[in-house]
Amino acid sequence: MTITAQSLYEKLRHYRVGSPLCEFTEEHCARMLPYIEKIEQLKQEKNAIILAHNYVAPEVLFSVADYTGDSYGLSKKARQSDADVIVFVAVRFMAETAKILNPEKTVLDPNPNGGCSLADSINAGIVKQLRREYPDHTFVCYINTTADVKAECDVCVTSSNVYKIIEAIENDKIYFLPDKLMAQNVIDFLKEKGSSKQIDFYDGTCYVHEEYEAGSIDFIRKNNEGVEILVHPECSPPVVGKADYVGSTTGMLEHVRESKSDSFFLLTECGLTGILQTEYPEKQFVGSCTMCRYMKSNCLTHIASTLEQPLPENIVNIAPEVQQRALACVDRMFHYAGR
């Protein structure tokens, strides 16, 4: 369907998170149209698809993105795609994961400096050292890691499957990296199930999710009768312990879509609340907004210029030997998740 300024505005006018810059007018939407048209034309010419994470700017999600989702869903789309070119609109480690899964395809990253406080907290040299210190452990890495780190680990997980996969791994000794808060949540989950697994973990955090405090949930509940609290597993255990639902961004979207409640508080990057505001303008989304500066540094102009004439840093390259070992790590995730 052809996008017009009016049709884009209809989707974005209920978006009310973040600064006033996140409030869209029809004029604002009209100014974006030339970029959207150019990107659509380039997609046709180059047989390209655009995968965009739920946290990126809404004008990308609601215009040029062919698929939107969480890191697990987008990894699956990357694996199934028959496009020649994949443009991954998110952060660097996600574009790298698409390249790990599609070494023969061109993977473009319009946001080459898109870091992540988790992925940037650890490198392959640290993992090699940890493996010497914990020789009997199965090394499980969160998907928020570079290709080099995945290549040194045994099994990859995402927020949508971390509990299930760690529970299913045959070894009782697990080293989880890099998110210490997610590791603590997994430990609590396993304890509740009576599991005897020993989980050692690294010291990284997501700078967005570690900010949430359990006290703010009490405050929101007290002032919003019937509110449902949805929490991402990158939050701390006291926050997770007060949630009505814990899951990935796609899990949260699905939960709200199925819920009978009229009021929600989502403790995750605020793009998710924005998506739901556009879908359910009649429902109430309470709480504060926390933006990920890395995800939000994607924009239509960078996507257009990357598709038209990528700079060397826009093209994701991974050494074949690293790609092979990282692929084995990611493939084990699909194996365990599909059980």
Ligand code: SF4
């Ligand atoms: S929200 Fe947190 S985990 Fe996600 S990309 Fe941003 S810093 Fe990384």
